Amino acid sequence: MNFRNISILILLALLFIVSLQNAEIIPVHLLFWKVDISKLLLLIITLVIGILVGMIIPDFLRKSKKKQIKVK
Numbered sequence: 001m002n003f004r005n006i007s008i009l010i011l012l013a014l015l016f017i018v019s020l021q022n023a024e025i026i027p028v029h030l031l032f033w034k035v036d037i038s039k040l041l042l043l044i045i046t047l048v049i050g051i052l053v054g055m056i057i058p059d060f061l062r063k064s065k066k067k068q069i070k071v072k
Contacts, residue, residue: 018043 022039 019040022043025036025038026042028035028037028042
């Protein structure tokens with residue numbers, strides 16, 4: 001087995017453990033809404049939003065710096 005296969009197996013094992021520990025349903029209150037959702041799904045949604053924000057903000061900053069250079 002190479003390093004990649006071992007890494008994938010370790011990540012899958014960690015995902016399985018996290019899934020088992022965060023399977024309970026919790027209420028989520030957002031403004032006027034109340035939703036019952038599993039902790040794991042909430043973690044995944046938060047992760048995806050964080051990744052998207054992390055990809056969008058550097059692009060936005062890079063574009064605004066280019067505009068400042070063109071204006072000068």
